[in-house]
Amino acid sequence: MKAMELISEAWATARAARGFTWFTAILVTVVVIIIQLTTGVVEAQRLETVALFTDGAYRTAAIIDNSGEGLLVAQDQAMTAKLSNVETAWLESTDFAVHNAAMVDHGAGSARFLMGDWAGLPIDLISGRWPTSSAEALLPVDVAQRLGFGGQGGAIVAEDGRQWAVVGHYASRHDRAPNSIIIPAPIMTPQTMDGGLGSDEPRWHALSLTVRELPQLSASLALARSLLGPVEPTDLAIERSDDAAGLSRSVQSSFIGFAEVITVGALVAAAILLAIVALMMGYARRQELGRRRALGASQLMIVTLILLQETEVVILAGLAGLAIGAGVSWRMSGVAPQPLAMLALLVAVTCGSALAQLPAAVAAGWRDPVRVLRTP
Amino acid sequence: MGLSIEDLRFGYRQGQPIIEELTTFIPQACVTVVTGQSGRGKSTLLYLLGGLLSPWSGRVAFDGLNITALPDEQRSAWRAEHCGFVFQDANLDPRRSVIDSVLEPALYAGQRKATLRWRAKRLMADLGVNVPVNSRPGEVSGGQAQRIALARALLLQPSVILADEPTGNLDDQSAGLVMSTLRGLASKGAMVIIATHDHQLVAASQHRIDLS
Numbered sequence: 001m002k003a004m005e006l007i008s009e010a011w012a013t014a015r016a017a018r019g020f021t022w023f024t025a026i027l028v029t030v031v032v033i034i035i036q037l038t039t040g041v042v043e044a045q046r047l048e049t050v051a052l053f054t055d056g057a058y059r060t061a062a063i064i065d066n067s068g069e070g071l072l073v074a075q076d077q078a079m080t081a082k083l084s085n086v087e088t089a090w091l092e093s094t095d096f097a098v099h100n101a102a103m104v105d106h107g108a109g110s111a112r113f114l115m116g117d118w119a120g121l122p123i124d125l126i127s128g129r130w131p132t133s134s135a136e137a138l139l140p141v142d143v144a145q146r147l148g149f150g151g152q153g154g155a156i157v158a159e160d161g162r163q164w165a166v167v168g169h170y171a172s173r174h175d176r177a178p179n180s181i182i183i184p185a186p187i188m189t190p191q192t193m194d195g196g197l198g199s200d201e202p203r204w205h206a207l208s209l210t211v212r213e214l215p216q217l218s219a220s221l222a223l224a225r226s227l228l229g230p231v232e233p234t235d236l237a238i239e240r241s242d243d244a245a246g247l248s249r250s251v252q253s254s255f256i257g258f259a260e261v262i263t264v265g266a267l268v269a270a271a272i273l274l275a276i277v278a279l280m281m282g283y284a285r286r287q288e289l290g291r292r293r294a295l296g297a298s299q300l301m302i303v304t305l306i307l308l309q310e311t312e313v314v315i316l317a318g319l320a321g322l323a324i325g326a327g328v329s330w331r332m333s334g335v336a337p338q339p340l341a342m343l344a345l346l347v348a349v350t351c352g353s354a355l356a357q358l359p360a361a362v363a364a365g366w367r368d369p370v371r372v373l374r375t376p
Numbered sequence: 377m378g379l380s381i382e383d384l385r386f387g388y389r390q391g392q393p394i395i396e397e398l399t400t401f402i403p404q405a406c407v408t409v410v411t412g413q414s415g416r417g418k419s420t421l422l423y424l425l426g427g428l429l430s431p432w433s434g435r436v437a438f439d440g441l442n443i444t445a446l447p448d449e450q451r452s453a454w455r456a457e458h459c460g461f462v463f464q465d466a467n468l469d470p471r472r473s474v475i476d477s478v479l480e481p482a483l484y485a486g487q488r489k490a491t492l493r494w495r496a497k498r499l500m501a502d503l504g505v506n507v508p509v510n511s512r513p514g515e516v517s518g519g520q521a522q523r524i525a526l527a528r529a530l531l532l533q534p535s536v537i538l539a540d541e542p543t544g545n546l547d548d549q550s551a552g553l554v555m556s557t558l559r560g561l562a563s564k565g566a567m568v569i570i571a572t573h574d575h576q577l578v579a580a581s582q583h584r585i586d587l588s
Contacts, residue, residue, distance in 0.1 A: 002486060002488065004482055005482075005488065005489065006483070009483050012472070012476070015471055016469065017471070018471075022562035057426075229458055287467070288469055291463075291467050291469075292480075292484070293428065294423075294426065294428060294454070294455075294460060294461045294463075294486030295455075295456065295480055295481045295484055295528075296453070296455045296457070296459070296481055296485060297452060297454020297456075297484045298449045298451075298452035298453070298484075299448050299452075300448075300449060300451075301452070301484065332388050333518075369428055370420070370423045370428050370429050373423075373463065374419065375468075
């Protein structure tokens, strides 16, 4: 039998078997739409989760000096910032109390010296400018309001009388970003650059670092920790969202698992229905198939014809389902359909339906044509 | 040249043979009738000769080719190429046009339908089927449906025509046309084998297998 003639005959038969063909087509279309919508929604949620876990707060951790003995020095920041996976690193000193130089009674705040690439810090300048010397300070917006800094200018003063000009206000991007009054660290002397604690160097309390991607955080922290040299395990503490990476993986795998369950469930349900429909169709068409056998069709030819007929319908219905599903999914979740995933779904549906209908097709092909022809 | 049947034995139920130890030869270029009471295996013999059934024992050979020993694929190919079946009821597909029905055997014989379309139309015209070729079987009379079925059986000019009560449901005029066509085919060299109760057909046949 010529392939094109067979395909043409299968299509003509599919058109003739209207009820079964429409049922199969609608079933396949609905299943493909359900799978498309489910995977679309899940993919959108997965992307949202990925975005959430790539937030700076999860990618940032701090190494805290618990000893109070000055284990952290200026060069630790420089070395950590040079690590390949580190986006930015900064040192913060211990807090010290300050207040508005002009309004002594207007409340107190806490300030820190900060060393790092200011432009790379996870903060946004809201007004004013970045400090350019250790005589200037930058205030968080809420602290500025609390201390009575309504507009630009003003100064803050420490209890020991040191004073800094307020040059701008900032907002933190996340919980692990700087959130107190920050002052550029004084320029280090050669003595302090050797790792000692010169009179100009603040006492550093925390070394914070932000990595480029969440999975790199643990390794980068370990590396940064090793750069500090041998210290007692209890002298340093790590502050981070410890389970962020695991939680991210867990949530993502939950989403993917959910999509897989829905997809496999829909495919299995559809396969069972298709298998039943194919059995019913094979029985309803037994006279026709018996006649075909009498006219020269082999058993294999009957099986091929039935499978081809169904496959043609499934492919067309699958394409329709993909088009509708992709459109609706895109409208609902804003996730653009992936051509490869759509192709994979079409192949899976086509192969699945062929497998589901194979037993019925074989049963029809091997049915005794004479019994059928003799039984109207 | 013909169909040789040797020690053919067959039944539908274990231990209850319908055809027992049948040995005969069916020559070409003649009309052979298979007679016998109902249930004696007339139709069954046709299906055995056409390779649709496998006998319990014995063999059917066409020009020396043992059909019963062939695997299904080859037996089907042989049937498509050499056999034309005419059923008691026309057995046309009610959902397809009559021309599609006539052209159906071409599919199984591996021939292009398009090249046989003219022959299908001519056969229908020769057999007096004067309905539009796109008609459905439900739109034609019983006599015309049987003639369409005959046209289908003759499409590929088979050398063996197996007809199961071909005139059983027809009026005299239609029956006469079908029979004259079958006789004409036999005279041109075809082997026409008819299972029938019809005494007129039996009287007009040249060869008879009685299963009584």
